[in-house]
């Protein structure tokens with residue numbers, strides 16, 4: 001699904017285009033993320049940074065009544081900017097933010113969509129991916145932004161469940177869902 005195919009009432013507001021225009025890759029991954037978020041009720045995000053993906057998901061939540069839970073340990077020092085952006089766009093009612101490392105964070109529910117945008121080494125991915133996948137609804141989807149590694153190898157440990165990977169652009173964005 002593309003933003004251009006959406007009915008007018010589901011398209012993101014002009015402020016979102018103006019905001020995301022500043023971010024490299026905005027044309028592709030954030031538009032795809034927005035369309036995925038429209039179909040999800042409960043969404044989890046790892047890696048908030050200054051909030052481009054966060055605002056994107058929250059704009060979709062504002063349309064649908066969905067909710068976003070985000071985690072970032074703020075090693076980037078940019079989370080205050082994200083918080084300001086969320087408030088500035090009137091999106092805070094749909095957002096739960098926790099400053100934490102995903103390796104220490106306890107996920108408490110299952111999600112329809114999980115968005116991951118962090119830099120992690122292979123050993124960390126081997127812990128993070130199974131943890132996230134065990135909190136994915138059966139029909140849910142994980143969207144990993146710019147992963148540098150062969151992620152299918154990292155989830156061989158998830159017992160008894162097989163997953164489909166779709167790498168869909170040159171920037172190593174990929175989606176993961178149950179086979």
Ligand SMILES: C[S@@+](CC[C@H](N)C(=O)[O-])C[C@H]1O[C@@H](n2cnc3c(N)ncnc32)[C@H](O)[C@@H]1O
Pocket residue numbers: 046047048049050051052053054071072073074075076077078100101102103117118119
């Ligand atoms: C590339 S930025 C996220 C950008 C954001 N998705 C956007 O579109 O603006 C990556 C973020 O992940 C956070 N991060 C990195 N490793 C993390 C970890 N293990 N747990 C939680 N946050 C982490 C960093 O603090 C940083 O803010």
